[in-house]
Amino acid sequence: MTAPTASLPALAPWRAAVFVVFALNGMTMATWVARTPAIRDALDVRTDQFGLLILGMAIGSILGLLSSSHVIARLGTRRVILVGLVTTSIGLALIGIGAQAIGSFAVVFVTLLFFGAATGITDVAMNLEGAGVEQRQGRSIMPWFHASWSFGTIVGASIAAGVADLGIGVDVHASAMAVLLLVATLVVVRFLPRDAVLAGLEGENESGEKSTFRDRLAIWREPRILLIGLIVLGMAFAEGSANDWLALAVVDGRGVDEATGALAFGIFATAMTIGRIAGVWILDRFGRVPVLRGSAILAAAGLAVLITVDQPIIAALGIFAWGLGSSLGFPVGMSAAADDPSRAAASVAAVATVGYFAFLVGPPVIGFLGERIGLLNALWIVLVLILVAAIASGAARERGAAAGARAADQAPARASVDEDARP
Template structure:
């Protein structure tokens, strides 16, 4: 069989672009729902294990360590088995671990079992995060337009559904073990269905010269990613925005209660405003990305986040605070997904680069909360947001590194040219 025939055969066996895109949406949503299942039941897990806040913090730290480990090995694993197998195996194993967390808490009362399960779950989460972002970037390259923020919006949607299910089951008294076992089965079946829409072969840009399959990279080549200036600077883009997002997730409600004197329900409402802004930004950001490109969008996003943070810090007024938080959320919404797209511009080493920048982002999620807490004890949580603002400025300065390259740049130029042509055609003749 000639190289051309092998190439055509690979194309024929791939699912349609629509099915592929829907499958990736499903993987993001399943991953979000899995995370929400654990997060929403943390009070019940703590009570079942009868542990202190310090001991429970160690469980969370174990999951974070597992996540970093998963991110560090993900590019090597994906280079060996591919993104499809990485997503399928990672999601199914993570669901088993979530079920084990529920059974280990409710039935066994074993701290060691829950800790081990969360470490493994964190590792699976790290691998799946890289694999699904690489797959999402491949969909972008195949269809010739940005869509990554919508995939991340699907993750948010999945987490909302997962949290709502958890809240409902907790309200009617369903135990941890039944909840986690049931959700593992349901999401496991959903993942098996989604897997049918994923291609069995890597996207076309990654084929060998003879058309036989993905280009192979060595361990040394994948590790050399960490010495690439562009990859490191894209990591800084993600660092600032991940810090802005993670700080709101962990501290916003408490900051409004402690430093602005609102009640607990109002603090939760303010966090809800941020979450809605994040989801809104990711939904409406795609057409803006396709029209203007990554760098203007990242700079504009950083400016919005800076305006929102500055207003929240300096103005102590409830309505203004709500508007400022919404603007902050809009600004923080696109940094992570756009950074992932930029890291995956070159399909040959996409997994290694996505793993590298995702590791930087997870570092922000891991180190950011304790840093803000440490500063909050001394200068107040609201004033500690100046650190977040400074890192968002770093994002704005670093944004040119995310400029489209290669095929991604050519596709955006074509879209911009078509848009300009349509505008000219609709204008009255002079």
């Protein structure tokens, strides 16, 4: 059930606000990711110990995701986004101060728990806002929202590379970014819907009543949702392993400096952005399943090149292919989960939870393996999961309104072909 037309906000400012929310979330994440070498050095920990820090963030993310549909059903997406972005901004400053100024592993670990929880809940809420805009607009544009997230990571990574090259401490950098992100958050949330515009997405059942706790848990028995989660698991592992380990992998595995490691992550983020910008047109033309399978093959090939080829230009091309192939898995999974608006909140939360399992299992596994066989060799496990996602891609096939919209998009092209074929 959706809100009456009269209560709907103007589409343009709503859509623009969602773009900005995704970008702010990306800048926050990139600031943390790109400065991981500096944080590790400030804390003076081994690679496997640093993996435990990332595990703390992953545990927080899973807890946030598991509770997200229930919190959103109670508070609505606008309030959740506000609280989530404020919490992650403050957390970012505390991570930098905890590592550089205090030098406390415990402070950084606890902060990352809250940082991860806020990130997980915000992730579901902003994807629901994106789904609301999609349904209002009548076209799948979720990859563009995720492109905005990637654009935010480019900006965040570029700033991080610059300040790292200047020798600015991570505490000063993270605190300054936190202030910037807080101000931007307080401005942008004013343009998100205040009323029950997203009621059907946020937690109403098919009869228009508030969904119950049992209703939201029942989604875990849906085979299609679990398979979509498996797609997102593999592709989130592909994306998340770059977020968590790419900078460190090239620094440790190829002997480059920290600024070059940040640049490598910037190449990946740029490829993700390009893939997501082009993704809407590609999805319109070919549909979800072929695009997901082709993307997975490209990501696997690029990752294999990075692992096996010790040549800067070729490795950079591999990183670019890895990012390009990883770009559409998560947004397409979110769109597929939201095909049924009456269960979108629970479905998106479930798919995101399965996908974020990659962030729970991945960091310590790659960290422990990386300590023994090197981070680059540890990335072979990521390649295997990408191929698993390719096999499960059929579950994301368009259904309901999404299938109807795709058929409508293709109708003019078919009519043109039929017209040309007439004698």
